[in-house]
Amino acid sequence: xxxxxxxxxxxxxxxxxxxxxxIKQAKGLEAEGDFRAxxxxxxQFLFRKPGHKDARIGLQRTGQRVLDDLxxxxxxxxxxEDFSAAVALYQEAQDFERQIASMQIRLLxxxxxxxxxxxxxxxxxxxxxxxGAKAIDAGDYTKARNLLRNIESKKPDYEGIRELKLAVEVDxxxxxxxxxxxxxxxGKAMEWFSKVNEKAPEYRDLRALMAExxxxxxxxxxxxxxxxxxxxxxxxxxxxxxxxNALLNLNNSLIQLIDRENVEQILREQRLGLxxxxxxxxASRAGMLLGxxxxxxxxxxxxAEEEPALQRETKSAFVRERFTYxxxxxxxxxxxxxxxxVSYTEVKAQRTIxxxxxxxxxxxxSGTILDSDVITRSATHQVFYAExxxxxxxxSPVQGTLSAAELAKxxxxxxxxxxxxxxxxxxxxxxxxxxxxxxxxxxxKGLN
Numbered sequence: 520x521x522x523x524x525x526x527x528x529x530x531x532x533x534x535x536x537x538x539x540x541x542i543k544q545a546k547g548l549e550a551e552g553d554f555r556a557x558x559x560x561x562x563q564f565l566f567r568k569p570g571h572k573d574a575r576i577g578l579q580r581t582g583q584r585v586l587d588d589l590x591x592x593x594x595x596x597x598x599x600e601d602f603s604a605a606v607a608l609y610q611e612a613q614d615f616e617r618q619i620a621s622m623q624i625r626l627l628x629x630x631x632x633x634x635x636x637x638x639x640x641x642x643x644x645x646x647x648x649x650x651g652a653k654a655i656d657a658g659d660y661t662k663a664r665n666l667l668r669n670i671e672s673k674k675p676d677y678e679g680i681r682e683l684k685l686a687v688e689v690d691x692x693x694x695x696x697x698x699x700x701x702x703x704x705x706g707k708a709m710e711w712f713s714k715v716n717e718k719a720p721e722y723r724d725l726r727a728l729m730a731e732x733x734x735x736x737x738x739x740x741x742x743x744x745x746x747x748x749x750x751x752x753x754x755x756x757x758x759x760x761x762x763x764n765a766l767l768n769l770n771n772s773l774i775q776l777i778d779r780e781n782v783e784q785i786l787r788e789q790r791l792g793l794x795x796x797x798x799x800x801x802a803s804r805a806g807m808l809l810g811x812x813x814x815x816x817x818x819x820x821x822x823a824e825e826e827p828a829l830q831r832e833t834k835s836a837f838v839r840e841r842f843t844y845x846x847x848x849x850x851x852x853x854x855x856x857x858x859x860x861v862s863y864t865e866v867k868a869q870r871t872i873x874x875x876x877x878x879x880x881x882x883x884x885s886g887t888i889l890d891s892d893v894i895t896r897s898a899t900h901q902v903f904y905a906e907x908x909x910x911x912x913x914x915s916p917v918q919g920t921l922s923a924a925e926l927a928k929x930x931x932x933x934x935x936x937x938x939x940x941x942x943x944x945x946x947x948x949x950x951x952x953x954x955x956x957x958x959x960x961x962x963x964k965g966l967n
Contacts, residue, residue, distance in 0.1 A: 541564045542577070545564065554585050558578060558619070561575075575624060586626050593608040593632065597635055606673075640674060644674045648666075689714070696708045704963065705966045706771060706961070706962035708728075709773045732773060737773050738812060740766070740774065741777045741811040741813070741815070742815045743802050743805070745819060749819075758953075761947075761951055765955045773962075774966070812884065813882055816878065816879055817957075820875040820893070825870065827870045828869070830868070838909060838910075839915055841856055843855075861914070868939060869899055869902070872946050872948075873897040874946070874950065877892075878892065890961055899945075900939055904932055905933045
């Protein structure tokens with residue numbers, strides 16, 4: 520018992536000695552004018568002894584000196600119009616004040632500094648905004664995005680945020696449009712400008728540029744009925760509709776299509792194409808009568824179907840069977856599971872439709888070929904399934920056990936559809952692919 524008391528007395532004595540040394544150290548730093556270090560020492564001491572009166576008084580005194588110094592330096596930077604440094608000092612003062620407040624000690628903070636801080640922050644954000652706008656003008660979008668993030672973090676309600684964010688998004692499109700326009704790629708330029716127009720119709724000189732392109736490069740196109748070069752499946756009319764839709768879907772203001780009913784009416788009235796064939800001369804004449812400056816003529820060179828081919832392959836599997844047997848050692852009947860080897864058939868099949876289309880886009884006045892090409896594309900549908908006469912819920916690819924998920928995934932092949940997509944459905948797919956490519960090529964080459 521005496522030993523225990525002795526140990527306790529030594530501990531208390533040591534603790535008091537350490538406390539006394541800590542307070543002495545804090546007071547010494549304060550006497551030297553190192554108020555930040557002194558406040559830190561008082562603060563650390565109060566973590567161990569929150570109720571220590573001298574430490575609380577010391578932290579109140581030194582903490583106020585530190586806060587006053589930070590706010591004084593803020594004021595100096597503010598008057599020097601170094602707003603970035605002023606904001607940093609004010610925020611440092613806020614962090615310090617919160618740290619002291621965690622010890623339930625309040626420091627005096629003159630209210631008038633809040634207004635100056637708000638002004639400094641606004642001017643700092645204004646500077647970031649101006650710098651971000653310059654970065655966009657220079658094409659440095661990474662820098663512009665970083666400055667935008669700074670603004671959003673410091674002043675999320677800043678009125679210029681939306682403007683800057685929009686510029687970061689659309690300016691690359693605007694520049695791509697300018698580059699295409701300078702390279703004589705009117706269709707591509709209008710495509711980029713149209714993207715900008717959807718988001719920011721008043722951006723820079725966008726309206727003037729689009730008007731300039733429209734006045735010089737607009738194509739009013741009469742799409743002539745397409746021809747078939749081979750007998751058999753007749754898809755020219757349906758394919759012509761796909762090409763018209765693809766051109767309209769470009770949403771390019773440089774492309775204006777003459778209504779197909781008007782085209783067909785003119786052809787009938789002028790007795791053009793009565794033979795079923797429309798040549799360049801009759802197409803140009805029809806285009807001029809319709810008020811167009813370009814005509815699109817084309818023919819389906821070929822549409823072919825590869826005969827569906829089946830690939831059948833015999834595979835091995837196992838049937839899981841429960842059985843009973845007589846245990847001679849115990850004289851009892853027992854149940855067990857065995858795996859018997861069996862076979863099943865895996866089937867692969869595919870159908871492919873190939874379409875070849877030849878077209879020409881002509882200037883009706885000069886007869887110049889503005890764009891021409893032959894495009895061949897294919898659409899394929901494949902199926903993979905398995906066949907068996909055995910109960911599927913007893914089949915397994917291995918002897919032994921598999922997880923329920925693995926077994927279910929392997930058995931999926933027995934429930935897959937064996938039906939290939941019909942000719943008409945696949946033909947529509949390949950028609951859309953070819954029509955889209957025709958439209959994109961006309962946009963990139965035929966508008967210049």
